[in-house]
Amino acid sequence: MLLAPLPETSFTGRLRGEIRPDRPLLVVAAEAEAARFDDTFPLLITGMGKVRAAMELTLALSSARPREVVNVGTAGALKDSPNAVVEVARVIQHDLPDDVLHQLSGAYYGSPLTVRPGPGLTLATGDSFIADSRTRTLLAERADLVDMEGYAVASVAQRFGLPVRIVKYVSDQADESAATAWPDAAATASGVLADWIGRHLA
Known part of the structure; x- marks a missing residue:
């Protein structure tokens, strides 16, 4: 069976x-x-x-193993927070109703993951770019930050038995201003995170 080709605009992962x-x-x-x-x-x-x-991390790890996996990038603040680099202690999925799925099947599919022992920030991951105050307020009851990839990266790394760190630059406030704030903040984040990498991973 042949797989259908991806549309020309579809993104494919890149390993440098x-x-x-x-x-x-x-x-x-x-x-x-x-x-x-x-x-x-x-x-x-x-x-x-x-x-x-x-998918992309699984493909990359299927042929080689690093010392550790370090997810770096941007995250929205669910509680008022300055633009800064923070390291996450715990990650959850905010768009998977795990309690409901457990009631239906008897199994958990998205339990919280600890990536750094001890107290610290909780990151909520979901397939939505959060840019409204109402959703931000609801998510703030469960987490400090929000992104779209952290839980997936942590899950794959832990499945492969690899240490994982999640380090985020707080790029926006996950409210109505987020969509316009993110592009400039992402450019700033790149330089700030490059400095963090140089100081902490060498």
Whole structure:
């Protein structure tokens, strides 16, 4: 059976550099978030969303193992927060009704994942770009930040038995201003995250 070709505008993952056991693998969603990164470490650009992130990282790890997986990129703030680099301790899926699925099937499909021991920030991942105050308020009851890939990256890394870190630049307030704020913030994030990488992963 032949697979249908992807439409010409469909994104396909891009791996820059060679995955090696003595180097971390950087994972980002968007080209803009990695524009200022150098070639010190291998970099996987997955595209946006949970499915794309999980698929591209799984393909990359199927042939080589890094020292660790480091998901870097942008996240919206669910509680008022300055633009800064933060490391996540726990990640959840905000668009998967895991309790309902457990009642139906007896199994959990999206339990919270701990990526850094101890207290810290919770990241909510979902396949929606959050840009309205009502949704932001509801999500703030469960998490501190929101993105579209972190849970998927953590899930795949842990499934492969690899350490994983999630490091985000707070790019917007996940409210009505987010859509206009993100492009410029992503460009800023690239430089700030490149500096973080140089200071923390060498």
